[in-house]
Amino acid sequence: MSDAFPAVAAAIKQVLEGQGFTRLVGAEVVSIEPGVVVMALDRRPEVLQQNGLFHGGVIAYLIDNATTAAAGTVIDRARRTVITAEYKINLVSPSIGDRLTCRAEVVKPGRSLTVVDAKVFCRVDGADKLVAVALATIANLDRKPGNEA
Amino acid sequence: MSDAFPAVAAAIKQVLEGQGFTRLVGAEVVSIEPGVVVMALDRRPEVLQQNGLFHGGVIAYLIDNATTAAAGTVIDRARRTVITAEYKINLVSPSIGDRLTCRAEVVKPGRSLTVVDAKVFCRVDGADKLVAVALATIANLDRKPGNEA
Amino acid sequence: MSDAFPAVAAAIKQVLEGQGFTRLVGAEVVSIEPGVVVMALDRRPEVLQQNGLFHGGVIAYLIDNATTAAAGTVIDRARRTVITAEYKINLVSPSIGDRLTCRAEVVKPGRSLTVVDAKVFCRVDGADKLVAVALATIANLDRKPGNEA
Amino acid sequence: MSDAFPAVAAAIKQVLEGQGFTRLVGAEVVSIEPGVVVMALDRRPEVLQQNGLFHGGVIAYLIDNATTAAAGTVIDRARRTVITAEYKINLVSPSIGDRLTCRAEVVKPGRSLTVVDAKVFCRVDGADKLVAVALATIANLDRKPGNEA
Numbered sequence: 001m002s003d004a005f006p007a008v009a010a011a012i013k014q015v016l017e018g019q020g021f022t023r024l025v026g027a028e029v030v031s032i033e034p035g036v037v038v039m040a041l042d043r044r045p046e047v048l049q050q051n052g053l054f055h056g057g058v059i060a061y062l063i064d065n066a067t068t069a070a071a072g073t074v075i076d077r078a079r080r081t082v083i084t085a086e087y088k089i090n091l092v093s094p095s096i097g098d099r100l101t102c103r104a105e106v107v108k109p110g111r112s113l114t115v116v117d118a119k120v121f122c123r124v125d126g127a128d129k130l131v132a133v134a135l136a137t138i139a140n141l142d143r144k145p146g147n148e149a
Numbered sequence: 150m151s152d153a154f155p156a157v158a159a160a161i162k163q164v165l166e167g168q169g170f171t172r173l174v175g176a177e178v179v180s181i182e183p184g185v186v187v188m189a190l191d192r193r194p195e196v197l198q199q200n201g202l203f204h205g206g207v208i209a210y211l212i213d214n215a216t217t218a219a220a221g222t223v224i225d226r227a228r229r230t231v232i233t234a235e236y237k238i239n240l241v242s243p244s245i246g247d248r249l250t251c252r253a254e255v256v257k258p259g260r261s262l263t264v265v266d267a268k269v270f271c272r273v274d275g276a277d278k279l280v281a282v283a284l285a286t287i288a289n290l291d292r293k294p295g296n297e298a
Numbered sequence: 299m300s301d302a303f304p305a306v307a308a309a310i311k312q313v314l315e316g317q318g319f320t321r322l323v324g325a326e327v328v329s330i331e332p333g334v335v336v337m338a339l340d341r342r343p344e345v346l347q348q349n350g351l352f353h354g355g356v357i358a359y360l361i362d363n364a365t366t367a368a369a370g371t372v373i374d375r376a377r378r379t380v381i382t383a384e385y386k387i388n389l390v391s392p393s394i395g396d397r398l399t400c401r402a403e404v405v406k407p408g409r410s411l412t413v414v415d416a417k418v419f420c421r422v423d424g425a426d427k428l429v430a431v432a433l434a435t436i437a438n439l440d441r442k443p444g445n446e447a
Numbered sequence: 448m449s450d451a452f453p454a455v456a457a458a459i460k461q462v463l464e465g466q467g468f469t470r471l472v473g474a475e476v477v478s479i480e481p482g483v484v485v486m487a488l489d490r491r492p493e494v495l496q497q498n499g500l501f502h503g504g505v506i507a508y509l510i511d512n513a514t515t516a517a518a519g520t521v522i523d524r525a526r527r528t529v530i531t532a533e534y535k536i537n538l539v540s541p542s543i544g545d546r547l548t549c550r551a552e553v554v555k556p557g558r559s560l561t562v563v564d565a566k567v568f569c570r571v572d573g574a575d576k577l578v579a580v581a582l583a584t585i586a587n588l589d590r591k592p593g594n595e596a
Binding site: 015021022023024025044047048055056057063065068085086087088089090091 | 173174194197210212213233235
Binding site for chain 3: 462470472496497502503510515531532537
């Protein structure tokens with residue numbers, strides 16, 4: 001980890017937590033390290049679907065944000081920025097529990113595209129159960145007006 | 150469309166609009182027809198990311214809900230229910246605009262899996278621009294305790 | 299279609315049909331138009347799996363080639379080239395029949411990424427049945443040594 | 448590993464290596480353990496694309512077969528069989544080298560669906576380089592006439 005990384009992590013955290021939708025959802029940034037971002041969310045009625053599970057859209061939100069942020073830790077942020085190109089999500093178990101945690105990790109950084117995977121866990125009776133896995137492609141763009149993402 | 154379909158559509162609409170997360174996000178069900186569900190969402194600061202675009206997680210939420218609901222229109226609802234297995238989203242243009250609309254359509258219904266595609270449009274200056282495309286796999290489950298999804 | 303397109307189409311067809319793997323598989327280029335490429339393959343024992351269906355890997359091969367080629371029809375080929383970033387395939391019906399046809403069509407061309415969808419049909423008793431759908435992301439690269447793909 | 452597993456592994460290997468397409472491609476089954484299948488392929492002109500890389504369709508073939516076979520190791524084979532529902536592939540580096548190896552591993556076995564991930568490596572100068580990652584959904588079917596896959 002370079003000397004400058006704590007400032008990078010702080011900048012990314014500030015962007016994520018300042019998003020209108022992040023505040024609405026009530027998610028938090030748990031940790032940001034080079035290539036790895038963890039975000040989490042506590043259960044409350046506003047983030048559930050009709051059967052009391054966390055809504056799939058909430059899981060997708062965490063994956064969308066955490067994978068993009070993880071890709072953002074491995075670029076030269078002075079010159080470049082990141083934007084989500086695509087991702088795939090598999091929901092593998094019902095997300096019944098009291099807290100969702102998403103861990104996104106860069107699989108392969110690239111010049112123009114970074115591939116990131118993610119796992120989402122749901123805490124049930126104190127233990128984390130795997131509820132979703134994802135694979136994302138994040139594009140790196142040159143920073144200039146119109147490419148701020 | 151069978152005589153019973155309006156009742157099916159009303160039941161699906163009630164489930165979707167009763168979800169805690171749907172109310173938080175502020176989405177609406179625009180229409181439900183056999184094999185096709187349209188949902189939409191108006192712009193407000195709470196559903197945006199840091200640059201004023203609709204958040205990718207909001208787009209994913211619409212796709213998650215609309216694709217699952219579309220699959221739910223083509224099953225025998227007395228005996229079966231639907232649950233999202235997986236989906237893939239491509240974000241193809243910045244979603245700057247004042248309203249998001251997601252149209253999900255069944256590509257291939259199946260005994261145990263239904264494949265659904267989705268397109269998301271963002272209204273800019275009165276015209277709808279394509280901002281995302283998706284492909285989803287929805288599982289059909291027998292209705293019984295523990296399979297209510 | 300520009301006056302130059304027939305030459306572009308001929309160049310793409312030559313590349314595809316000259317690939318070692320295309321010759322091994324025995325696939326053919328049916329048509330190349332701006333944004334749309336169709337490839338096909340006749341049934342023979344060497345392209346099947348254990349139950350007499352076309353092998354999933356053959357379907358993936360057609361999708362891989364046809365989506366990339368379709369993206370290649372919408373770039374400035376003097377300056378740029380294309381390379382597959384990723385794709386997702388849903389196999390929706392057993393591919394029992396005598397001929398596979400894959401039709402790939404550009405959904406959204408972009409500066410650095412083009413999104414393409416594909417449908418694969420299997421001819422059964424003279425009619426084409428949908429057996430697979432796909433969604434692909436193709437990267438556009440500047441032509442230079444090392445980027446020839 | 449149960450006492451019966453070597454017989455299961457032998458049966459799966461025989462199915463894979465007996466496929467017409469596997470023989471055409473020239474792939475081999477390297478190992479089959481509970482939840483993990485490794486397949487490989489040596490470089491020869493017939494499996495390449497126009498620039499001397501392994502063809503993307505070859506990489507997809509390995510992923511298709513190895514993920515399905517991995518899912519097949521975690522079911523009750525007397526009563527059930529497996530069929531590929533869908534997969535997503537990211538090609539992360541040019542596959543220039545002399546041997547491709549695909550390692551597929553079950554992420555989450557399920558009653559009706561098993562999720563499997565895969566990594567593909569290309570041997571360059573004696574070292575394995577990551578060239579592709581994938582995430583697959585494999586369906587479990589009851590064994591009966593028409594479901595043999």
